[in-house]
Amino acid sequence: EGDIWLQTKWDGERRGVLCKDLGDVTGANRKGFEVPLIPTIRGAVEQLLTKSSPVLTFDSEDMGDYLTIFDIMKFGRQDLTDHTFTNRVPYLQELFEALSEIESPFLSIDMPYRPKSFIEFGNFIEDAKDRNEEGVVIRVGSTKYLPGKPNSGGGLYKLKFKESATCRVEFKHPSKSSVGLELKDDTTNEWVSVGNTTIYPNQLFPDEGDIVEVEYLYAYPGGSLYQPVFKGPRTDVGVEAAVISQLKYKKGT
Secondary structure (H helix, E strand, O other): OOOEEEEEEEOOEEEEEEEEEEOEEEOOOOOOEEEEOOOHHHHHHHHHHHHHOOOOOEEEEEOOOOOEEEEEEEEOOOOOOOEHHHHHHHHHHHHHHHHHHHOOOOEOOOOEOOOOOOHHHHHHHHHHHHOOOOEEEEEEEEEEEOOOOOOOOOOOEEEEEEEEEEEEEEEEEOOOEEEEEEEEEEOOOEOOOOEEOOOOOOOOHHHHHHHHEEEEEEEOOHHHHHHHHEEEEEOOOHHHOEEHHOEEEEEOO
């Protein structure tokens, strides 16, 4: 309970967008360097300006073919960087309502959710897990805007979700401290490579054919595990546990 807000943690690239006027739209990366916006996204932003304010600065996540806005720093002549997050939320709501008028697939807004109890707080997290999201962002409403990547303290906290998979070691890398991982396709009975994972110096290096446990955020169908972390050998299960059906896939794939 209290002045707490929740949002989805997105796994794209941080993208600030500065709009000085219609036709004057600039994208920036996490370090503040200018980066181009693809034409479809740029067009959607320009449409949004016609429905809200031609002067706008917001923070978003670039998901490749669309942006998801999660914070706002300027609306018209109003500089919001000195406002608390709670006081910035109504401006996000204005953008949300303006965006609903253009219905663009290239722009979305992650409206913050304010739980009224620990039960609602927990339900939001469980719902995000069910959607196979990367995690949840927890914001303290009294916090003012912080540029860059304030993922440790500063009133903004990121809760990442992790999955776990039992894999078979496909090979040892000849020049790196890593191994290839594979899983058995339940339908074809063929072994499928699912990427590599680093073996750290304090960990026992597995041999080819060993069964191991790996943490990851999500998987791509027919591809690799995203952000795999080697946990150790599995001596309590056999090769039958290393099946591809255990994987949790990225939403929308």
